[in-house]
Structures are given as structure tokens and as C-alpha cells.
Amino acid sequence: MTMYSIQGPCHWVGDKSETAPVSSVTEAMARINKLYEAGTPFFTKQSIREVxxxxQRSSLxxxxxxVKxxxxxGVEFDVLTGEIRKGFDSGAFEHEIRDPYIVYCARVHMTQNLLRWHGNLPEATCSLRIAHWMSxxxxxTKEPAYxxxxxxxQVVRKSFRASRESWEASQMCKDLESILESVPKTLNIERVLGFSCGSMSIDRNSSRSEFQHALILTVRDWLRDRNGSGRVPSYVQDPVYTxxxxxxxxxxxVMVLDDPQALLEIxxxxxxxxxSSNIPIKEIVADIARPAVLIWEHVGEEDEETSDEYGVYVCLVPCHPNADI
Known part of the structure; x- marks a missing residue:
């Protein structure tokens, strides 16, 4: 499936909420920043689970x-599944709107949308929003066009084996294994989860994806040896998996889970x-749990809530004192 997406209309729910909807972009910005500075979690397992x-039951x-x-x-998002839209590139193509999915918005994304586009006020304070994939x-002929x-x-399997061998022989792998060996034995660690590691079968980014999945296998094997167990639950989540x-x-x-099931496993x-995830995984993790080990790209002081820098950073410190589990 070609990864296009579209968002349908949304509007406030006519309920008796204690808080009135925002009436302007300025008010929305102020409310978002005030809640963030007060330590309000923008993501909780409960809210993700409810959406x-x-x-799962509303896809027509x-x-x-x-969404709250x-x-x-409260805000209601319209489901558009099944509608047909004109193609963006040529009159010979069209787009079929597929199943809805969750869009995760950290504070920086919420405020940037308001600043750049003046925002859609009903969704302004929503950290969870609804959009649709389009094929x-x-x-x-109605045939898929990729x-x-x-x-x-067979090409993917052979290439993945080669990439894994290359990764395991690299200095970065050896450095990672050394760091993992320093993890205190007192920490109870039972599972490995990977997010946004990409597709190994899509030719344009297969090499990067193969190395990231090889890294996950290295962590899984380390944990298996550490715990002396034959099987370590290992999950990955990415909508581009074929x-x-x-x-x-x-x-x-390694089991592939649909969004948001892997998030709920953390x-x-x-x-x-x-x-370099395409969702704000750092902010989500910081709000919903305190994982024993975090491995992601290096984040500098200038990278408040996002980073595109390649490389890995291992954190052994629980990430949030007010996790909602």
C-alpha cells in the first residue's frame, strides 16, 4: 500500500465538559503550554486504548x-473509509480511503500546526487524532499502483542475513553489547520492543531497516542470555511492514503488532x-511508562521533541516520574 493519508472533518462533542472549547489560536496555544508546563501527560495508555x-469497531x-x-x-472525527478521491499526480489514478489510524501529536507538533496553519480549533488540544491511509x-482497472x-x-531473507552478519561484526554492535552488559542485574527486563524500523522489502530503504532489525535481534539475544530463558518476547510496530x-x-x-498494540506493551x-521515528515515540514513552532501557538516536539540547540524526543512544535511566501505566 502506498503510504498516503488524509484526515476527515472533526468537531467538538456537545457534552457537558468542565472546560469550554478554545475560541482562538492564541487561547489554544496558551492552554497547551500551560498543561505541558504543569506536567500533564499528553499520552496515557488509557486514552490510547480507548481510541x-x-x-476496532468503527471503520465504516x-x-x-x-477523542478527548x-x-x-471531547472531539469527534468523521470516518471516511471507502470514499474515493482524485489522484494527486495524474488523471489516470485515484485514491481509495482505507482504514482510520491514530496520529500522535506531541506538544511541539500541536503548537507548530497552530502557528503554521492557524490550526483546526476543534483538534487543537488533541494529542491523539484520526486520519486514514489511502491506497x-x-x-x-482499479489495480493497485505502487x-x-x-x-x-528470498532476496529479502538473504539480504537480511548478510546485514545481520555485517552488523554483528561492527564496532557499533560491540559497543552496544558492552553497554548492555553494564545494565544492573537487579533490573527486571522481560521484553524488547522496536518502533518505526522501516520495511526490509521496500527497496528504497531496505539497508537501514535491516540494520535496525539486526540491532533488535542483538538486544533480544543479550536479554535471553542474561535471563537464561529460551524465548524473549520481541515486538515491532510500523505501518509500512509488508x-x-x-x-x-x-x-x-519477532512479532509484528498493529498500532497501537506495541505501545500498550511498553x-x-x-x-x-x-x-528517527515518524511518531513522537520519546514523548509517548515518557508519559506512559518507565522502561528499563531506552535505545534511540542521540538527542541534543536543540532537539526538544524530535531528531533526525542517525546513531544510537542508550539510556538506562527511567524517563518520567509520573508515568501513567
Whole structure:
């Protein structure tokens, strides 16, 4: 599926909330910043779970998905599944709107949207929003039209094995293993979770994805040896995974979970890995749990809530004193 997305209309729910909806961009900015500075979690497992349950049972056109803003004000998002939209690139193509999914917005994304686009006020204080994937297809035959090349299954498996061997022989892998060996034995660690590691079967970014998945296997094997157990639960989550990716990872005993199930698996006994994610994984993790180990790209002082720098940073310090589990 070609990864286009679209968001439908949204509006405030006519309930009796203690807080009135914002009436201007200025008020929305002030409210978001005030809640953030007060330590209000923008993400909780409860809110993510509630939205996920609605998505599982409401996927027909004209259904509604209700989301609570960080200020407690309810917002309804329209479900558009099944609608057809004109193609962006040529009159020969069209887009079919597929299932809805959750868009995660950290404070920086919420305020940037307000500053750049003057925002849609009903969704202004929503850290969870609803959008839809769209599949590109030929208008006449309705056949799928892809913007990328998929590698064949046997090619992916062979390439992944080679990348894993290359990774395990690298100095970065040895440095990571050395750091992991310093993790206190008193910490109870039971599972490994990886986010936004990319597709190994999509040709344009396969190499980077293979090395990130190889890193996850290194962490999994370290934890298996550390705990003296034969099997360590290992999960990954990324909407771009193809059936080839899923079967390849399954052979390595790594399970692919749909969003947001892997997020809901994060707890104090987890190792979490993510490098340049397309969702604000740092902010989500900081609010919902205190993982034993965090591995992600280096974040400098200038990177408040996002970073595109490549490289890994291992954190052994619980990330948030007010985690909502």
C-alpha cells in the first residue's frame, strides 16, 4: 500500500465538559503550554486504548471516533473509509480511503500546526487524532499502483542475513553489547520492543531497516542470555511492514503488532528501541511508562521533541516520574 493519508472533518462533542472549547489560536496555544508546563501527560495508555477500541469497531464511512483533548474537551472525527478521491499526480489514478489510524501529536507538533496553519480549533488540544491511509490505484482497472519496488521474499531473507552478519561484526554492535552488559542485574527486563524500523522489502530503504532489525535481534539475544530463558518476547510496530517483512521477522521470532498494540506493551520491564521515528515515540514513552532501557538516536539540547540524526543512544535511566501505566 502506498503510504498516503488524509484526515476527515472533526468537531467538538456537545457534552457537558468542565472546560469550554478554545475560541482562538492564541487561547489554544496558551492552554497547551500551560498543561505541558504543569506536567500533564499528553499520552496515557488509557486514552490510547480507548481510541484503539473505537477504531476496532468503527471503520465504516460516516462513523464517528471520539477523542478527548489534553484539556478534557471531547472531539469527534468523521470516518471516511471507502470514499474515493482524485489522484494527486495524474488523471489516470485515484485514491481509495482505507482504514482510520491514530496520529500522535506531541506538544511541539500541536503548537507548530497552530502557528503554521492557524490550526483546526476543534483538534487543537488533541494529542491523539484520526486520519486514514489511502491506497493509490489505476482509475480504469482499479489495480493497485505502487510508487516503490518490492524485493522478492528470498532476496529479502538473504539480504537480511548478510546485514545481520555485517552488523554483528561492527564496532557499533560491540559497543552496544558492552553497554548492555553494564545494565544492573537487579533490573527486571522481560521484553524488547522496536518502533518505526522501516520495511526490509521496500527497496528504497531496505539497508537501514535491516540494520535496525539486526540491532533488535542483538538486544533480544543479550536479554535471553542474561535471563537464561529460551524465548524473549520481541515486538515491532510500523505501518509500512509488508507480508514479506512479517514472515521474515517471524522466522527470527519477532512479532509484528498493529498500532497501537506495541505501545500498550511498553512497561517497566521493557527495552524500547526507536531511531528517527515518524511518531513522537520519546514523548509517548515518557508519559506512559518507565522502561528499563531506552535505545534511540542521540538527542541534543536543540532537539526538544524530535531528531533526525542517525546513531544510537542508550539510556538506562527511567524517563518520567509520573508515568501513567
Amino acid at each position: 484503539s477500541k473505537q477504531l 464511512c460516516k462513523d464517528k471516533i471520539t 483533548g489534553v484539556d478534557g474537551v 493509490r490505484r489505476k482509475k480504469d 510508487n516503490y519496488a518490492l524485493r522478492e521474499s 507480508s514479506i517483512d512479517k514472515s521474515t521477522l517471524k522466522e527470527s521470532n 512497561d517497566d520491564s521493557s527495552v524500547v528501541f526507536s531511531c
